[in-house]
Amino acid sequence: MTIKELAKIAGLNHSTVSRSLNDSPLISDETKQRVLKLAEEYNFELNASARGMRTKKTGTIGVIFPVIRDRYRDMQYLGSLMNTLRYTIEEEQYDSIITMPVNPKTGKSNIRKLIQQHKVDGLLLVIKELDKEDQDILGESGIPFVSLHFKWQGGYQEDTNYVYPDNFRGGYLAAECLLKAGCRNLITLTEPGGLYEFEERSRGYLAAQTERGLTAGSEQIFYGETGFDFGYNFIMEHQSMLNSIDGIFAQADMNAIGVIEALKELDIRVSEDIAVVGYDDIDIDYFFKPRLTTIHQPREQYTEIACRKLIEMIDSKEQTEIIQKVIEPDLLIRESCVI
Amino acid sequence: MTIKELAKIAGLNHSTVSRSLNDSPLISDETKQRVLKLAEEYNFELNASARGMRTKKTGTIGVIFPVIRDRYRDMQYLGSLMNTLRYTIEEEQYDSIITMPVNPKTGKSNIRKLIQQHKVDGLLLVIKELDKEDQDILGESGIPFVSLHFKWQGGYQEDTNYVYPDNFRGGYLAAECLLKAGCRNLITLTEPGGLYEFEERSRGYLAAQTERGLTAGSEQIFYGETGFDFGYNFIMEHQSMLNSIDGIFAQADMNAIGVIEALKELDIRVSEDIAVVGYDDIDIDYFFKPRLTTIHQPREQYTEIACRKLIEMIDSKEQTEIIQKVIEPDLLIRESCVI
DNA sequence: CCTCTCCATGCAAACGTGTGCATTATCAGT
DNA sequence: ACTGATAATGCACACGTTTGCATGGAGAGG
Numbered sequence: 001m002t003i004k005e006l007a008k009i010a011g012l013n014h015s016t017v018s019r020s021l022n023d024s025p026l027i028s029d030e031t032k033q034r035v036l037k038l039a040e041e042y043n044f045e046l047n048a049s050a051r052g053m054r055t056k057k058t059g060t061i062g063v064i065f066p067v068i069r070d071r072y073r074d075m076q077y078l079g080s081l082m083n084t085l086r087y088t089i090e091e092e093q094y095d096s097i098i099t100m101p102v103n104p105k106t107g108k109s110n111i112r113k114l115i116q117q118h119k120v121d122g123l124l125l126v127i128k129e130l131d132k133e134d135q136d137i138l139g140e141s142g143i144p145f146v147s148l149h150f151k152w153q154g155g156y157q158e159d160t161n162y163v164y165p166d167n168f169r170g171g172y173l174a175a176e177c178l179l180k181a182g183c184r185n186l187i188t189l190t191e192p193g194g195l196y197e198f199e200e201r202s203r204g205y206l207a208a209q210t211e212r213g214l215t216a217g218s219e220q221i222f223y224g225e226t227g228f229d230f231g232y233n234f235i236m237e238h239q240s241m242l243n244s245i246d247g248i249f250a251q252a253d254m255n256a257i258g259v260i261e262a263l264k265e266l267d268i269r270v271s272e273d274i275a276v277v278g279y280d281d282i283d284i285d286y287f288f289k290p291r292l293t294t295i296h297q298p299r300e301q302y303t304e305i306a307c308r309k310l311i312e313m314i315d316s317k318e319q320t321e322i323i324q325k326v327i328e329p330d331l332l333i334r335e336s337c338v339i
Numbered sequence: 340m341t342i343k344e345l346a347k348i349a350g351l352n353h354s355t356v357s358r359s360l361n362d363s364p365l366i367s368d369e370t371k372q373r374v375l376k377l378a379e380e381y382n383f384e385l386n387a388s389a390r391g392m393r394t395k396k397t398g399t400i401g402v403i404f405p406v407i408r409d410r411y412r413d414m415q416y417l418g419s420l421m422n423t424l425r426y427t428i429e430e431e432q433y434d435s436i437i438t439m440p441v442n443p444k445t446g447k448s449n450i451r452k453l454i455q456q457h458k459v460d461g462l463l464l465v466i467k468e469l470d471k472e473d474q475d476i477l478g479e480s481g482i483p484f485v486s487l488h489f490k491w492q493g494g495y496q497e498d499t500n501y502v503y504p505d506n507f508r509g510g511y512l513a514a515e516c517l518l519k520a521g522c523r524n525l526i527t528l529t530e531p532g533g534l535y536e537f538e539e540r541s542r543g544y545l546a547a548q549t550e551r552g553l554t555a556g557s558e559q560i561f562y563g564e565t566g567f568d569f570g571y572n573f574i575m576e577h578q579s580m581l582n583s584i585d586g587i588f589a590q591a592d593m594n595a596i597g598v599i600e601a602l603k604e605l606d607i608r609v610s611e612d613i614a615v616v617g618y619d620d621i622d623i624d625y626f627f628k629p630r631l632t633t634i635h636q637p638r639e640q641y642t643e644i645a646c647r648k649l650i651e652m653i654d655s656k657e658q659t660e661i662i663q664k665v666i667e668p669d670l671l672i673r674e675s676c677v678i
Numbered sequence: 679c680c681t682c683t684c685c686a687t688g689c690a691a692a693c694g695t696g697t698g699c700a701t702t703a704t705c706a707g708t
Numbered sequence: 709a710c711t712g713a714t715a716a717t718g719c720a721c722a723c724g725t726t727t728g729c730a731t732g733g734a735g736a737g738g
Contacts, residue, residue, distance in 0.1 A: 004724075004725095014725085015725095016688075019726085026685085026687080031686085053724080086438075087443075098425065119434065351717080352719075354719075355716085357697085392722095393697085394696070685735100687730105687732080689729085693724105693726090703715085706712090707711090
């Protein structure tokens with residue numbers, strides 16, 4: 001059923017029906033109501049393709065999301081982030097196409113595809129980095145987009161909207177918590193590869209110590225994949241070190257849980273002998289004991305901010321105010337490190 | 340950039356360009372190559388809306404997914420199911436719009452919306468049940484769809500394609516494993532509400548016992564929300580019962596993990612004193628000890644089958660063979676119940 | 679009663695593709 | 709050289725909307 005058929009039923013021209021459905025002020029309330037009622041009755045919906053061709057609007061938002069690897073923090077943390085995003089977008093009456101930066105089979109950029117095919121009205125970028133090519137396409141196309149969660153690495157584009165958490169502050173809070181709990185010999189477990197997210201956490205972690213007059217340096221930082229295994233294996237393989245430390249900042253909860261499980265197996269008291277602070281506040285923390293003290297990633301805040309901003313950009317024709325926010329994370333004191 | 344502009348650059352009519360891009364046999368290889376090269380050079384992509392209007396094809400697949408509740412099995416199991424689906428669809432060069440059956444804000448059917456607005460070429464349904472209204476729309480529209488994971492409840496439509504796991508068999512395997520491990524007094528923890536999925540597991544669980552001449556009945560079945568808490572609390576609140584049972588079939592891994600954690604706290608030896616078998620085989624099983632013996636949901640198989648089938652239906656113009664499969668799950672013997 | 683406004687509706691073009699049909703070019707067979 | 713077949717390309721319309729403009733009708737003011 002098309003708008004013309006509906007118009008025939010209503011005894012109106014299809015343009016009048018179109019305007020009615022789009023709540024145009026040109027149409028009298030009376031006919032507007034009549035059209036809406038008929039549309040309801042016949043279960044009529046406007047064809048999205050035709051609409052999109054005319055209006056250049058698709059009613060869908062593209063979400064570029066990293067590939068989620070099982071067994072790492074990704075599934076737990078990014079999975080919940082993705083759900084939050086989906087629900088927020090749904091609430092705003094948009095559909096979402098969630099995809100990864102590059103199609104694994106063709107090796108082609110999904111960002112480019114979504115933009116050039118005009119499949120989406122805007123993009124939410126949840127990615128660590130962005131090719132030069134993709135940056136160019138974003139810039140040239142002028143499509144609205146907001147970067148969230150990861151620090152925006154887009155280079156030259158200064159008017160980009162982004163919102164991400166303050167990882168320095170998170171690292172600082174974690175170390176501070178350990179210090180306040182009485183720890184004096186800290187180590188941290190983090191991800192290698194110079195990832196901004198983790199480097200910042202380490203910087204904050206060091207800063208909290210030096211600020212208090214403690215010596216702190218790279219010899220306290222250990223690198224591995226931020227999953228359960230690295231945490232568990234690290235403890236098992238560094239048992240001789242455990243006498244000389246009293247606090248561990250594991251820069252991902254998944255990691256911290258592995259650490260704690262290993263400590264438990266070695267009959268080392270978590271919190272009393274060695275305090276542990278994690279990062280992320282993932283749901284499954286709930287299942288492990290002692291309950292993990294951790295840094296809560298303010299995901300509700302930045303997904304909310306990013307979605308609303310993107311939709312504002314899509315809806316308003318003029319340039320909107322640029323938002324570039326860095327959100328403070330919170331310390332959640334539970335059982336693995338108590339002040 | 341439109342196809343006409345590209346045609347002008349190529350010195351051709353836009354129809355020739357169109358045919359070239361769609362690899363029509365009408366066009367000589369020479370010009371075809373030339374056009375493809377130009378398209379590459381100018382980063383040209385066909386406009387999806389215009390294309391969709393003409394061809395009635397959108398290149399995107401709709402996935403109707405239940406709302407994922409945190410802290411229950413949903414996040415773990417359905418989350419990984421969703422990822423598997425996304426990747427399979429991506430491999431086939433389709434985009435996916437993942438959404439829930441009903442928009443929580445408007446209360447309107449998303450199935451209807453996606454179909455009537457012609458936003459998708461086909462649907463993957465991962466839902467327990469389907470309104471009469473949605474059933475009608477699926478039937479009338481003739482849109483290709485495949486139901487997966489949940490038993491198809493669509494009522495009258497007998498030619499529906501579906502694929503779901505054999506829950507009876509899963510329940511049977513779980514109980515059989517407990518019995519083979521020497522258990523004679525079993526209970527099961529399951530979800531209330533007469534959900535087919537769980538009822539079948541209970542039926543299989545009972546059948547495995549009666550087949551071996553054991554008396555088994557509803558007094559062995561306990562109901563609660565299949566999360567960690569129900570498992571944990573159930574054990575804590577039924578300590579007096581624990582002497583008289585030696586095997587527990589928890590019908591969701593999340594649930595089984597709660598049970599095991601409680602048993603550990605009560606210093607009851609898992610496997611030796613009370614054996615535990617779960618259901619799902621979720622990723623986080625890996626983090627808990629003793630390692631959980633469980634039923635593996637054959638998700639890789641049925642997502643693969645469902646996706647390929649749906650795309651076959653979308654691509655072929657004629658009626659395709661109907662598939663209605665029930666997939667056998669596997670028993671994974673780990674540590675919480677060993678034969 | 680006539681003209682001028684204003685309000686509501688109709689008309690027709692346009693968006694970017696795909697495709698049936700017409701047209702032109704090429705080539706083989708006589 | 710002419711005809712006919714075949715291959716390659718161009719032309720024009722259609723898909724279902726939205727929207728600028730034209731049109732018609734009602735009411736107000738003179």
